[in-house]
Amino acid sequence: MEDLSEVEQKIVAMSGLIQADQTNPESFAERSCLFYERELYNQALEDAKTALMYDPQCMNALIAAGRAALKMGKFDQSYAFYKDGLEIDPKNNIIIEDLKLLQKNIVSEYERKAESIKEDSYNAVQLCSQDVYPGDNELYKLEIEILQRKYKIDPTKAIAPTQVDLKVRKDAASFAVMAFNFRKDGMTQEALQSIQVAVGKDGGNYRLIQMRAEIWHDLGEDINALRDVVGIPKPCREMNTWKLGGKLLKKFELPVMAEFWYRKATQMIPESEKNTDLESAIEFQKIRVKRIYGPLTMDFPVTVNFTDYGRAVFATDNLESGEDAFEDTPVVVGQVLSTSHLPGCDHCGMSMISPLDYFGTTWEQLSAGLRSFVNDLWPEVEPYYCSCKREKYCSVTCRGEAWDSYHQIICPNKNAASSEMYDIIDNKGYIKKEKGLPIDAWTGQYSPMLLAKIWGIIIAEAKRQMKAANLEEPTTEIWASAKMPFRKFISYGVTSAVKRMPEMYDIMKRMFADCGDGLKYDITEQEFEARYYQATCNLQSFGSSYTPKHRFMEKLAKTEDIRSLQLLKHLDKKVPSVLFAGMFPLHACLNHACDNNVEVMEGYVNGRPGVHVRVKKDIKPGDELFTTYIDTTMPRKLRRAWLYKSFNFWCNCKLCQFEGDDNSTCTNCKKAAGEGKKFLGCSKCKRAWYCSTKCQKQSWVKGHRSICSMMHSQVHMQVSEK
Structure with a gap:
């Protein structure tokens, strides 16, 4: 001990106290401060987070965690810890001063990066796939039938090549040159007459047919233009042929064929021009976005389109301030770890708080008569559990839906590795050990349950389709179909989630190694990274806007019992928020603007918690709807730095x-x-x-x-x- 510094001696002493009592949050918070003083910031952060695992409202731990994260350059985590602290004590001077330092660090990094990073470096097209969707083969055949019956065009029959002597070919070429010059000078009818003569002389020359198709298109004769490009054999089609075909097929509302043609055009772009010639790729995404989101926007005055920044939501009617532009329901939800001690339905996100959850320590201070009075008026919130006792639901309906949707795959009664994942959730992201410090297995801001549910949903649907088709294992098409609901969400990240969370990756890999019925799903590192960032990039927090406490207050207002007056002084507490994070397909298309014109509100959709996107200021048809990802009252430099740090784009x-x-x-x-x-x-x-x-x-x-x-x-x- 003599060779140790005073701080190191204190660390050793505090470690002894922790060994004797490994559940005291203040001991971990104090050792965190000592690690920080010794400039051991990683250890300081781990100790602070351990303290918060035992007491989420430990102010010393929140401050220690904020400071350690700041020193490690984890600005978003630092801000989150400080924000939690201010919710407990809005006038905490230590946190207020630390936040100023945090802002200074963010701005300094912004100024350094702004000199070397181009502000237009974001390329939305590169984040979007052109994969064929399940069922597209059948739709493609249907669209061929439409061409054949409605437009009398048969894409299965190509123009046959012809043999002409050199003199005739040269003669045809001279008329083609004339057509080119006429078209260049804006003399389109003359161009058509010339190219018709050229094709008449050399009818098997596909370049002449391509030129005629372009002239037909100039004249608005799109049926004739489409007939020409479709007639050119596939091996003879050039990139511009595929582009023109895609444009025409889109106009005739044949989206699957249009996607096919634009995909071919994109594939023919030289590698050196992939980042500059984006017309085909963008047009492909415009068609795909309309296909995917058209059904979702049918009942709302909005549409989804593809822009330079990816998917975007636009108004189709005048939207007035205060009205809802649209509402959305999540395809998957998971309770936020910071509120996991509060009861909520694991399937739909409904709040199930009890009187004890609402009144807290005040509950025991109420008289027995008042407690009985509250219990009589409080709505029924007794949860319905799965037999594994690890998931709770607000109704038998939710329990059945959850089982069919995903829980049959991850239920600990059937899946031993799942118990480890549920334990981590119970321990706020940590793996508890019999000896030594807990292991920080999950660093995400949301629950790992979200990832488990995504895979559970995919596998359960694949099994359903497999059994319906009487197959022993899912086909490639079945797997693609099962993954369809999650194709609506982009995935983008620059750091390795697997390297940050190896323990969680190992658990997830083992969870889905045996899914029953001989079915296995290999969670590769690439799959883990993709799903992790898919959730990270698209999640929205939400909860019940109408809770058991609200229903209790409605009953209380109608009662004439004198005890209601005695209870009034105890009812000024804020309703505990049971927060969930969800992936909402239409909401995920909203882009950011600091001068946002819509805001996301909690609300009910089809009787369950969801989100309502409310208009903040009047919006005209054709205008884009913008939400905000951050606190926009921050100064410009700080906002832009924060957005680049967290979302990898410069706001303009x-x-x-x-x-x-x-x-x-x-x-x-x-x-x-x-x-x-x-x-x-x-x-x-x-x-x-x-x-x-x-x-x-x-x-x-x-x-x-x-x-x-x-x-x-x-x-x-x-x-x-x-």
Whole structure:
């Protein structure tokens, strides 16, 4: 002990106390602070998280975790810990000062990266697959029949090659040159006449037929144009042939064939031009998006399209502030670990809080008569359990649906490895050990149950289709069909989830190695990474907007029992939020803007918890709907840094374009003020600065006036809060 520093001696002493009592959160929090002082930030973070496992409201642990994560460059985790702390104590000066330091670090990283990273580096097309969807082969055949019957075009019959002598071929070529020149000069009818002569002389020349198809298209004679391109044999079709065919088939509402043609065009693009010639790839995604999301938007005044930033939601009617643009239900849910101590339905996300959950420590302080009174009025919340006792449901219906959907695959009664995963959830992401510290097995902000459910849903559906077809194992087509619900969600990540969470990867791999009926599902590292980031990129937190406490209050308002007056002083508590995270297919198409025009609200959809996307300000037909991913009251530089750090894109919304960073740079022309000088700012919002009146007027006309009032209100709100 003599060779140890004072801090190290304290660490050894505290470790002895922890060994004697491994459930005391304050001991872990104190050792975390000692590790931090010794600059052992990883150990400090692990100890703080262990303390929070035992007491999620341990303020010392929240501060210690926030500081350690900040030192390790884990800004999002640091912010999450500090945010949890402020929810407990909104005026905690330590956290407030630490948050300022966090902001400074984020901005410093932003300024460093902004010099070397292009702001237009995001390529949405590269994140989207062109895989054939299950059932497309049958749809393709159906569309061929439509072409044959409705348009009298037979794509199964190609134009036969012909043999002509050289003189005739040259003569045809001269008319083709004439057609080319006429078309170039805008003389389309003359071009058509010339190309008709050329094709008449050399009817098997596919280049001439391609040119005629393009001229037919110029004239709006799309049936004739389609007849020509379809007639060209596949080996003879050039990239422009496939492009034109895709465009025409899209116009005639034959989406599967249009996708096929655009896919072929994309495949023919030279490797050196893959990142620049994106027309075919983008058009492919536009058709696919309409196919996938058309049925989801039928009942709402919105549509989904594909843009430079990927899928996006657009208004089809005038939307007024305060109304719902659309509502959405999740394809998979999982309770957020931070609220896993509160009861909620594991299938639909319904809150099932009891009087004890709501009143907390006050419950035991109430008289027996008051407790009896509350119990009589409180709605029935007794959960329905699976026989494994690891999942609870709000109804028999939810229990049956969960079993059919996924739980039959991951139920611990049938799957031994599943018990380990449920234990980790119970322990807030940790694996408890008989000796030594717990292992941090799950670092995601959401529950690992989400990933398990995704695989459970896929495997259960594959088994259902396999048995319906009387097969011994699923075919490739069956597997593809079972995965269909999750094709609506993109997946993007740059760091290895497997390396961060090897224990969880091992558990998931073992969970699905034997799915019953001789069925196995290999969770490869690539599969784990893809599903992890698919959830990470698309999750939305939600919960019950109407809880047992709300129903209790409705009954209480109608009762004439005198005990209701005695209870009033105990009813000022906030309703405990039973939070879930879900993947919502239509909601996941919303893009971010700091000047967002919609906001996501908790609500009920078809009698179950879901989300309502509410209009924040009037939206015209054709305008895109934007939500926000972050706190947009933060300064521009901090917002953009946070968005790049967390979501890997630079925001260029109107707010980011017309708000400045500080008075040393002109917001409009980016001119520097010079050493010791400052530019004058907008007198209203005080969030933009200009080198001249000319720049101020230009900025006002280009867009500053549309966001000035919004920034002014934010500044006013921040001042009021202080």
